[in-house]
Amino acid sequence: MPNVLTTDSLFATHLREGEFAGVRIDHADPARASGPKPDLRLTKRALGPVAVFGASNFPLAFSVAGGDTASALAAGCPVVVKGHPAHPGTGELVAGALSAAVAASELPAGTFSFLQDGGIGVGQALVSDARIKAVGFTGSRGAGEALVRLAAARSEPIPVYAEMSATNPVVLLPARLAEAAEQIGTAFVGSLTLGTGQFCTNPGLVFAIEGDGLERFLAAAADAVATWAPGVMLTPGICSAFAASSSQVSNHSGVSLLAESGTADLRASAKLLATDAATFLANPDLHHEMFGPAALVVRCSDLDQLADVLAAVEGQLTVAIHFNDADHIAARRLLPIAMDRAGRVLANGFGTGVEVSPAMVHGGPYPSTSDCRTTSVGTMAIERFLRPVCLQDFPEDLLPETVRESNPWGMPRRVWS
Amino acid sequence: MPNVLTTDSLFATHLREGEFAGVRIDHADPARASGPKPDLRLTKRALGPVAVFGASNFPLAFSVAGGDTASALAAGCPVVVKGHPAHPGTGELVAGALSAAVAASELPAGTFSFLQDGGIGVGQALVSDARIKAVGFTGSRGAGEALVRLAAARSEPIPVYAEMSATNPVVLLPARLAEAAEQIGTAFVGSLTLGTGQFCTNPGLVFAIEGDGLERFLAAAADAVATWAPGVMLTPGICSAFAASSSQVSNHSGVSLLAESGTADLRASAKLLATDAATFLANPDLHHEMFGPAALVVRCSDLDQLADVLAAVEGQLTVAIHFNDADHIAARRLLPIAMDRAGRVLANGFGTGVEVSPAMVHGGPYPSTSDCRTTSVGTMAIERFLRPVCLQDFPEDLLPETVRESNPWGMPRRVWS
CATH class of the missing domain: 3.40.309.10 (Aldehyde Dehydrogenase; Chain A, domain 2)
Incomplete structure (x- = not known):
């Protein structure tokens, strides 16, 4: 299991519980009448390096070490943060703390990087870089839509989770x-x-x-x-x-x-x-x-x-x-x-309070976000940085720990036949 | 529950089991020291009308009544199929059977529609139509990438699940x-x-x-x-x-x-x-x-x-x-x-056989598909046509059945506190 989060937070508990991996195991049936059935084991895997854009309005909760950074790291994705120019000093302080945590956890130095730019050049370069596999953004509709279009124009388009604009009726x-x-x-x-x-x-x-x-x-x-x-x-x-x-x-x-x-x-x-x-x-x-x-x-x-x-x-x-x-x-x-x-x-309430909960959805149809299939707040946010992978007919000792028959990590899982 | 699938297939069983709705319930705590905690209930909801493009190479399993159509209908999405010109007669026969099933199930006539076109005009019009909220496609890389770019250029970009090109090493x-x-x-x-x-x-x-x-x-x-x-x-x-x-x-x-x-x-x-x-x-x-x-x-x-x-x-x-x-x-x-x-x-096998299983992943990184976060085969395929919605502080009788405290549909669910 990822060990970057060692506090007893909601997120750490969620990670330890392991449900995020969505493990599904469908056992083989070599004697099936219609033909041999293979052994299939589904788990989740990190998308790859993620670019996170710090938000102007949440220098702590949704910027350098904010929700997207935490979710991406928890999913196993290296993170490159583009700091928001509205709070460069705060960004630098938080980035220093994160870098120290990466070093203290003996994770690779590339696990977390921090870049500053008063303009848009660094952000555009990040989203266009072939090594970046997903983008998290919180900000204006204009900037968010520009990043969505930039990511869609790549030779390999990538997901952009942009939270942009809402009037919250x-x-x-x-x-x-x-x-x-x-x-x-x-x-x-x-x-x-x-x-x-x-x-x-x-x-x-x-x-x-x-x-x-x-x-x-x-x-x-x-x-x-x-x-x-x-x-x-x-x-x-x-x-x-x-x-x-x-x-x-x-x-x-x-x-x-x-x-x-x-x-x-x-x-x-x-x-x-x-x-x-x-x-x-x-x-x-x-x-x-x-x-x-x-x-x-x-x-x-x-x-x-x-x-x-x-x-x-x-x-x-x-x-x-x-x-x-x-x-x-x-x-x-x-x-x-x-x-x-x-x-x-x-x-009978107002939406300004956003509870950090397993059942929270902080997201919605366009243009409130660019991808309504996900949330940026709550433990379900980890799913936006994962993709499913199926292992077919592998022997126990080659399988990832999450899908081994012996279940060494005690993952919650659904098992068929 | 959707009643369009009445056979005892794997999909019908999966629907009846209800796990696809991903229900999460986090109860209120009005007396919490840090401030009142709301009642939060997460369920899944259909994305909206889906355009499905029939595949040339699977006139049955991945065309008019193929995997994407079944998944989208199961998710509660109306489906508009653009038939493949390689098998217009087969398409018409299958579409007639589906329309008859829609009528027999007393579903609205708009639940399923079928369009034919030897060219690309109808397909382009479908993907550009503001009422369409997602696209399923199986075909060539050139055609798939064209649809991905068309969907990204809309004023409201929508997800495109295009299965395009693979060499399967x-x-x-x-x-x-x-x-x-x-x-x-x-x-x-x-x-x-x-x-x-x-x-x-x-x-x-x-x-x-x-x-x-x-x-x-x-x-x-x-x-x-x-x-x-x-x-x-x-x-x-x-x-x-x-x-x-x-x-x-x-x-x-x-x-x-x-x-x-x-x-x-x-x-x-x-x-x-x-x-x-x-x-x-x-x-x-x-x-x-x-x-x-x-x-x-x-x-x-x-x-x-x-x-x-x-x-x-x-x-x-x-x-x-x-x-x-x-x-x-x-x-x-x-x-x-x-x-x-x-x-x-x-x-120790070859991938040509694709088992229809809860643990199957038929999808992958670009350009094998345009969205590696999902599968087009197996019961998990329903998830590509759903989005999460959170209900906060609603009384029991106004809640959707999937998240009622009394759980009238017997949905599997995770409950916190």
């Missing part, structure tokens, strides 16, 4: 609003402004049916936005990009500005914006992420229109549905639409 | 050759000419160390090739393409023709060709598939050179290693190289 159903509009409005702005709105799971869209409950929600949310103390953003570039994208929506025909916070140098002005469903449905440019603390509320005339609006959004990391017992029929109707649009669907 | 180690060279030579030509060499797992490369054993193998193989009764190929196009590609290798500087069979109109002339390792390593054009009954034997001076030759080949569906007890050290050295190059590694 929040659906508010009427009966729940009637009983708790103010409480939800305040909690919503808490989620919207968490980390100055720079979480990938930030709730940038709200869908609700017109009525008294929605007005009460909006009043409470507007109060919370107006009194929010403007937060410093990660970089000057992110700050100016947020000002531009939120102003563009704010100035859009059919959109009204309900509330905004103060602002200051390098600080974001939170914005609460509203429009009607017809305007939203007719203008896909209103569906895009504003990376920062701004949300667009879409007023729907009825449940049919709300369902249409939810079905019209692009792929998402999360969709949240707020409901109570009296909303169950509506919630039941919207849930399949939400599952089609997102990797995670929440009841 | 056979490694013959000295001690095993010494004891059974003639027997292996005859069996090898049996595999090489099976289906007139038109299996995707056809053994087109042989790697061995020079010596008496290899010469005995070559003599037996040459005899078998020379006396082979030429077989009819699938289409005139495949027949002329094979004649061209096998002649190109035969006429290559440094390659000698050891034996060839007779031929006739639409029939293949089997060829046994040989070269030395230096020529092979210096000429990547000798590494490519000749789709038909032709093999190139590469004479290596020693085990080091044999290892270099094996490491130099492109990604493969299979690598076979022939050895006996006295070859164990050499086999142990070559096995990791073989596992890096192929999705399936066989001992």
Whole structure:
């Protein structure tokens, strides 16, 4: 078993349990009537060296020693990290700790490498390098799509796991609003402004049916936005990009500005914006992420229109549905639409918290990620860096330990016949 | 559960067992010291409508109602098949049976559709259509790569599972050759000419160390090739393409023709060709598939050179290693190289037989397939058409049946805390 992770973390436990290898054993039957059946043993194997791009918004959890690096190393893949220029010092410190751990574990020095670049040349060279077999990326849609296209243009295309862009719709159903509009409005702005709105799971869209409950929600949310103390953003570039994208929506025909916070140098002005469903449905440019603390509320005339609006959004990391017992029929109707649009669907909460769990899915349909078949958070993330290999008719002593009949590593496995 | 498969096949059993849904349940802990922990439930969901391209060489097992169609339907994906123009009548008959089964099962009519086209327009339109969410393809490298690039150029790129090109190297180690060279030579030509060499797992490369054993193998193989009764190929196009590609290798500087069979109109002339390792390593054009009954034997001076030759080949569906007890050290050295190059590694056999098994991997690194993270044969094939979805904090009666606490479908599941 890989010994790079020696702490008693969730990941280390998962590795020791061995389920990630997906071992399947189908025994031989030389006397089968239709012809001899071979002995087949399936295990998983590392894809090869992985390029990981550090994220601007998570200098620790999703950068040099973040989720992709941990998953790739755990899978047995050497990792080359391209550090994010927003935090070069932090990157260097973390990379030094990782390199020291590699040396202390007596792993080959090439197990981990760290490169810095303020531009895009090093990243492009990494993704184009024939020795790199997969890419992990967290960042903007433009940069992510550029890497996806670069990887697809190689003579050997490789998987790119790019987490790019999401508006994480929040659906508010009427009966729940009637009983708790103010409480939800305040909690919503808490989620919207968490980390100055720079979480990938930030709730940038709200869908609700017109009525008294929605007005009460909006009043409470507007109060919370107006009194929010403007937060410093990660970089000057992110700050100016947020000002531009939120102003563009704010100035859009059919959109009204309900509330905004103060602002200051390098600080974001939170914005609460509203429009009607017809305007939203007719203008896909209103569906895009504003990376920062701004949300667009879409007023729907009825449940049919709300369902249409939810079905019209692009792929998402999360969709949240707020409901109570009296909303169950509506919630039941919207849930399949939400599952089609997102990797995670929440009841009566906000997606900004991402639990590190075996059951977490942090991923979703395009463009929230470039590959919806996987997760970047939770123990299942190791699977994105593995591929299956079948061993046929090998004697016990030549088989990889994971699939030996004697099972020296105690791997969980399914055995047929 | 999907009810489209009602036979007691391996696939139906696998579906009923439910492991494909990969259910994971991590219970809530509202009182956790570090903050409330949500209830998280992971299940799998269909990717959406799938385009399947019928294969020329398997009108039944890998065409209209072949592996990809069965896997996609089982996953819950509607399927649109583009029939192969090599067998339009067979395609129409099979499509009619599938449509009748869809109607008899009272599934929506759109569950299965069938399109024919002698050209590439319909296929291109299918892969470009925004409603299609994945592609299954079995065919030539040129056509497969064109579809991969078309899918990558969409505004929403989608997965393409293209099985394209493999030479399936056979490694013959000295001690095993010494004891059974003639027997292996005859069996090898049996595999090489099976289906007139038109299996995707056809053994087109042989790697061995020079010596008496290899010469005995070559003599037996040459005899078998020379006396082979030429077989009819699938289409005139495949027949002329094979004649061209096998002649190109035969006429290559440094390659000698050891034996060839007779031929006739639409029939293949089997060829046994040989070269030395230096020529092979210096000429990547000798590494490519000749789709038909032709093999190139590469004479290596020693085990080091044999290892270099094996490491130099492109990604493969299979690598076979022939050895006996006295070859164990050499086999142990070559096995990791073989596992890096192929999705399936066989001992003392040939890959042309592909067992339909839960433990089968029919897939491999590029260009044998466009996505080495999956298999097209065996029950694990269903996974290529699924994506994970996490449900957070939903009440029992709104949860999908697969992840309900009461487990009404008896799904196998892992439960934490």
